[in-house]
Amino acid sequence: xxxxxxxxxxxxxxxxxxxxxxxxxxxxxxxxxxxxxxxxxxxxxxxxxxxxxxxxxxxxxxxxxxxxxxxxxxxxxxxxxxxxxxxxxxxxxxxxxxxxxxxxxxxxxxxxxxxxxxxx
Amino acid sequence: xxxxxxxxxxxxxxxxxxxxxxxxxxxxxxxxxxxxxxxxxxxxxxxxxxxxxxxxxxxxxxxxxxxxxxxxxxxxxxxxxxxxxxxxxxxxxxxxxxxxxxxxxxxxxxxxxxxxxxxxxxxxxxxxxxxxxxxxxxxxxxxxxxxxxxxxxxxxxxxxxxxxxxxxxxxxxxxxxxxxxxxxxxxxxxxxxxxxxxxxxxxxxxxxxxxxxxxxxxxxxxxxxxxxxxxxxxxxxxxxxxxxxxxxxxxxxxxxxxxxxxxxxxxxxxxxxxxxxxxxxxxxxxxxxxxxxxxxxxxxxxxxxxxxxxxxxxxxxxxxxxxxxxxxx
Numbered sequence: 001x002x003x004x005x006x007x008x009x010x011x012x013x014x015x016x017x018x019x020x021x022x023x024x025x026x027x028x029x030x031x032x033x034x035x036x037x038x039x040x041x042x043x044x045x046x047x048x049x050x051x052x053x054x055x056x057x058x059x060x061x062x063x064x065x066x067x068x069x070x071x072x073x074x075x076x077x078x079x080x081x082x083x084x085x086x087x088x089x090x091x092x093x094x095x096x097x098x099x100x101x102x103x104x105x106x107x108x109x110x111x112x113x114x115x116x117x118x119x120x
Numbered sequence: 121x122x123x124x125x126x127x128x129x130x131x132x133x134x135x136x137x138x139x140x141x142x143x144x145x146x147x148x149x150x151x152x153x154x155x156x157x158x159x160x161x162x163x164x165x166x167x168x169x170x171x172x173x174x175x176x177x178x179x180x181x182x183x184x185x186x187x188x189x190x191x192x193x194x195x196x197x198x199x200x201x202x203x204x205x206x207x208x209x210x211x212x213x214x215x216x217x218x219x220x221x222x223x224x225x226x227x228x229x230x231x232x233x234x235x236x237x238x239x240x241x242x243x244x245x246x247x248x249x250x251x252x253x254x255x256x257x258x259x260x261x262x263x264x265x266x267x268x269x270x271x272x273x274x275x276x277x278x279x280x281x282x283x284x285x286x287x288x289x290x291x292x293x294x295x296x297x298x299x300x301x302x303x304x305x306x307x308x309x310x311x312x313x314x315x316x317x318x319x320x321x322x323x324x325x326x327x328x329x330x331x332x333x334x335x336x337x338x339x340x341x342x343x344x345x346x347x348x349x350x351x352x353x354x355x356x357x358x359x360x361x362x363x364x365x366x367x368x369x370x371x372x373x374x375x376x377x378x379x380x381x382x383x384x385x386x387x388x389x390x391x392x393x394x395x396x397x398x399x400x401x402x403x404x405x406x407x408x409x410x411x412x413x414x415x416x417x418x419x420x421x422x423x424x425x426x427x428x429x430x431x432x433x434x435x436x437x438x439x440x441x442x443x444x445x446x447x448x449x
Contacts, residue, residue: 001228004232005230007132007233008233010135014136015223017136017142018139023215024208024209025204027202029193029194030148036158036182037139043162047174049238052170052235052241053236058262058263059340068170070263077263081181081348082285084186085434086285089289092441
């Protein structure tokens with residue numbers, strides 16, 4: 001069980017560390033770094049499901065008979081580039097929040113909102 | 121490869137330690153650099169798991185592009201976070217532990233790692249991709265065949281997502297008055313002679329390598345996504361060392377905006393061309409009736425070119441938007 005499943009468990013542990021950072025930290029940049037960790041861990045889980053012990057990279061050649069599954073690779077390859085685009089969007093929002101509130105801490109920003117008596 | 125290969129164990133250890141350090145450290149600059157290291161170690165894991173194309177992308181995007189964007193953001197905001205009070209950390213830790221326990225419990229149902237008889241490997245699609253694609257598509261790199269041909273719709277969607285994200289960032293940060301770069305930054309650009317000489321030597325090779333990755337994607341690891349990011353990173357390196365004005369001179373935002381759209385247009389245009397030729401949308405066989413392999417080859421080349429142009433222009437625009445914000449303030 002340990003030998004056959006430990007690489008899944010490592011991905012899951014990394015996912016949970018990422019999730020913890022996203023939930024616990026009030027700083028928006030730190031949240032996005034946590035989200036990044038979570039995302040990469042999910043990628044690892046996907047890729048590990050396509051791996052074959054006797055296989056090689058899915059580039060066809062007559063010297064090889066067994067290949068790892070190419071479909072997870074395709075899904076994750078595009079997901080990585082889309083991931084950086086969405087991270088950039090999150091960071092852009094963080095920059096604008098910092099310009100409007102003078103802080104990247106979500107607690108401080110919410111406090112400022114409620115101090116001004118604005119409905120949340 | 122045995123289950124407990126020392127390289128595997130070492131990389132997993134690096135990943136877990138880095139992730140824990142990211143969670144603990146309050147210096148955000150350090151956390152951003154550690155997240156780059158995390159991505160690089162993960163790229164090594166991808167190589168071990170035979171996902172060379174993915175490793176390529178992760179190394180270029182995760183370790184390069186994402187780190188640069190985080191650093192640009194930190195330059196515009198605070199680089200130190202406040203300590204996390206227990207009222208936030210305790211419930212979050214509990215929730216993460218519970219979710220993790222549920223995941224580990226569910227993992228008992230997952231097939232054995234790297235076995236040849238898992239549902240993934242036994243699925244009929246596996247045969248189609250790994251055996252029939254050699255005759256249907258005619259290129260050795262199956263990842264490229266699946267990406268650009270079998271799942272062409274999906275990739276078109278992803279390209280549009282990147283296009284949309286670039287537009288959204290431009291709307292949020294784009295209004296940059298081209299103010300003069302401050303004296304402190306200027307002196308940085310003129311003082312570091314070693315950096316400037318090394319950069320001048322490196323940039324042409326990075327750009328040529330990007331073109332190689334772009335056009336060699338059919339035969340080896342590579343393709344539009346990786347090439348786009350590598351091409352952009354060459355120009356970003358130039359901008360970091362020689363200043364934003366120099367980078368804007370090479371790649372004016374006006375041109376980049378058009379290029380981002382042009383890439384998506386090329387991709388969609390190939391789809392329309394196949395429709396006009398009498399095939400289905402993005403069915404490249406129709407491009408050259410009688411020689412499906414030639415049609416596939418041409419279609420994949422054009423589609424990957426569209427992806428490469430959009431990705432490169434979008435990444436450059438993201439960098440210029442973030443870095444240009446500082447000049448404007």
